[in-house]
Amino acid sequence: MMKPVKMAVIGGGSSYTPELLEGIINNQDVLHVSEVWLVDTAEGKEKLAIIENLARRMVQKANRRIKIVATLDRRDAIKDASYVISQIRVGQLNMRRNDEYISIKHGVIGQETTGAGGFMKALRTIPVMLDICRDIEELAPDAWLLNFTNPAGVITEAILKHSNVKVVGLCNNPINFYKKFAAAYNVDMEDVSINFTGINHLIWITDLYIKGQSKLEDVLTGKSETYEAKNIPSFGWDTSFLQSLRAIPCGYHKYYYQTDQILKKQLDQFKNNETRADKVQKVEKExxxxxxxxxxxxxxxxxxxxxxxxxxxxxxxLIKSIHLNTKKVHTLNVRNNGTITCLPDDVSIEVNCVVESHQITPLQVGSVPPQIRGLLQNVKAYEELTVAAAVSGDRGMALQALTLHPLIPSSDRANRILDEMLEVNRQYLPQF
Structure with a gap:
C-alpha cells in the first residue's frame, strides 16, 4: 500500500491551478494524493478563494477523496509535503506589465522571461523563492520542489546554488514540441524522441526522431508542419537559416534571431496599450x-x-516518474555537471534527463557547434550574473548582467533601464 501524498502548491491562486488539479484527479489511482494545499499571499487572497471553491467542485464531480486546503500560511502548507509546486508571480500581473512597458519604452524587447523584463522578474522573485526553500529545508527536507516560476531556468539555478532543496525546473515548451511533432506525423507521443540542447527558453532541437527515424531534415528543409507555440509571434523561419543552423530553434529564439521584427511589432502594441501583458490580464480576468x-x-x-x-x-x-520510479526520460532544468561541456558545472541547463525516485540524471550532450554555443554562453553568463545580483543586491553586478544581455545594446541603455526598474520595483527589492 502506497503512503498518502501531500502536495503543496505555492501560488495556488494562479489561473493555471485548475489544469494541475485536473491532472491530480485523473491520476489519483497511481499517485494517491490525499491532500492538496493551495497557498498564496494576502494580495492573492481573492483569487485563492475562487480557485479553492472550483477545486472542491472538481474533486466532488470526479468523486475523489482529496482534501483541498487553501491557506495564507506557507509553512503549514509545506510541512511534510511530498511535492511542492511553485508557480508564483511576485507583484502579480501589474508588475509584469511594468516590466514590459519599461523595456519597450527604452527601445528594447519587453518579455517576461528574457531581456530587461525577465531580468526584473528574476530580481523580484529569487529572494522570495530562496525564502520558500528555507521553509522546505526545515519542514519537508525530503520533498521534491517542481519549479514553474518564471524565469524558470534562472530561478532553478538560484535554488541549486543557494539551497539544499531537491529542485527541478519545468517548462511547457518541450512537451509542446512532443505534441506538435506527434500531430504533424500522426503518431503517438511515445513514438517521438527529441534531442534538446540549451537552457530554459533557449533550447535547440539538435535531432528529432519519429519511430526511431531522424526527421530533422524535414523541418530544416520546410517539409514538416509548423511547430510554433500559440503565444509566440510566427514570422516563419527562413529555411536557408535553419539549414546552416543545423538545429530547430524554439519560439523564444525569435527574440534573438528576429529582434527587429519583434521590436517593431511590440512598439506598435505599446502605442495601443495592447502588449502581451495587457492580453494576459484580460484573459486572466475572463x-x-x-x-x-x-x-x-x-x-x-x-x-x-x-x-x-x-x-x-x-x-x-514528472511526479508519476518520480513516484513510481519509472526511469523515463523527461526534459528538465537541472544542474549541468558537465552535461554541456561549454557551460560551467554549477549552472542550470534544460536537457533530457532520466528520472528515478531518488535522483534525476541529465543525459550527456557534450560539445555544441559555435552557432549554438555563442548565443548559449552569452545568455547563460547573463543568467549567472542575474542570480548573483539578486542574491547580493549589488547594483554593479545587475548592470553587468543587463549590459551583457544580447537584447540590450549598450551599457548606457542598461543603466537607464536599471535606474527606472529599481525605482518602480523598490518595494520588492529590499536587497538593493
Missing amino acids: LFEIYKDPNVQEKPDALEQRGGAYYSEAAIN
Missing part, C-alpha cells in the same frame, strides 16, 4: 469570471489561451 460560476466543475477550455497549456501534464508526468 478566466476568473468563469471559475467563479458555481456550475463550472471542470477546467474550462479557455485556459489554453493563457499560454501555459500542458504545463500541468508535464508536472504530473
Whole structure:
C-alpha cells in the first residue's frame, strides 16, 4: 500500500491551478494524493478563494477523496509535503506589465522571461523563492520542489546554488514540441524522441526522431508542419537559416534571431496599450469570471489561451516518474555537471534527463557547434550574473548582467533601464 501524498502548491491562486488539479484527479489511482494545499499571499487572497471553491467542485464531480486546503500560511502548507509546486508571480500581473512597458519604452524587447523584463522578474522573485526553500529545508527536507516560476531556468539555478532543496525546473515548451511533432506525423507521443540542447527558453532541437527515424531534415528543409507555440509571434523561419543552423530553434529564439521584427511589432502594441501583458490580464480576468460560476466543475477550455497549456501534464508526468520510479526520460532544468561541456558545472541547463525516485540524471550532450554555443554562453553568463545580483543586491553586478544581455545594446541603455526598474520595483527589492 502506497503512503498518502501531500502536495503543496505555492501560488495556488494562479489561473493555471485548475489544469494541475485536473491532472491530480485523473491520476489519483497511481499517485494517491490525499491532500492538496493551495497557498498564496494576502494580495492573492481573492483569487485563492475562487480557485479553492472550483477545486472542491472538481474533486466532488470526479468523486475523489482529496482534501483541498487553501491557506495564507506557507509553512503549514509545506510541512511534510511530498511535492511542492511553485508557480508564483511576485507583484502579480501589474508588475509584469511594468516590466514590459519599461523595456519597450527604452527601445528594447519587453518579455517576461528574457531581456530587461525577465531580468526584473528574476530580481523580484529569487529572494522570495530562496525564502520558500528555507521553509522546505526545515519542514519537508525530503520533498521534491517542481519549479514553474518564471524565469524558470534562472530561478532553478538560484535554488541549486543557494539551497539544499531537491529542485527541478519545468517548462511547457518541450512537451509542446512532443505534441506538435506527434500531430504533424500522426503518431503517438511515445513514438517521438527529441534531442534538446540549451537552457530554459533557449533550447535547440539538435535531432528529432519519429519511430526511431531522424526527421530533422524535414523541418530544416520546410517539409514538416509548423511547430510554433500559440503565444509566440510566427514570422516563419527562413529555411536557408535553419539549414546552416543545423538545429530547430524554439519560439523564444525569435527574440534573438528576429529582434527587429519583434521590436517593431511590440512598439506598435505599446502605442495601443495592447502588449502581451495587457492580453494576459484580460484573459486572466475572463478566466476568473468563469471559475467563479458555481456550475463550472471542470477546467474550462479557455485556459489554453493563457499560454501555459500542458504545463500541468508535464508536472504530473514528472511526479508519476518520480513516484513510481519509472526511469523515463523527461526534459528538465537541472544542474549541468558537465552535461554541456561549454557551460560551467554549477549552472542550470534544460536537457533530457532520466528520472528515478531518488535522483534525476541529465543525459550527456557534450560539445555544441559555435552557432549554438555563442548565443548559449552569452545568455547563460547573463543568467549567472542575474542570480548573483539578486542574491547580493549589488547594483554593479545587475548592470553587468543587463549590459551583457544580447537584447540590450549598450551599457548606457542598461543603466537607464536599471535606474527606472529599481525605482518602480523598490518595494520588492529590499536587497538593493
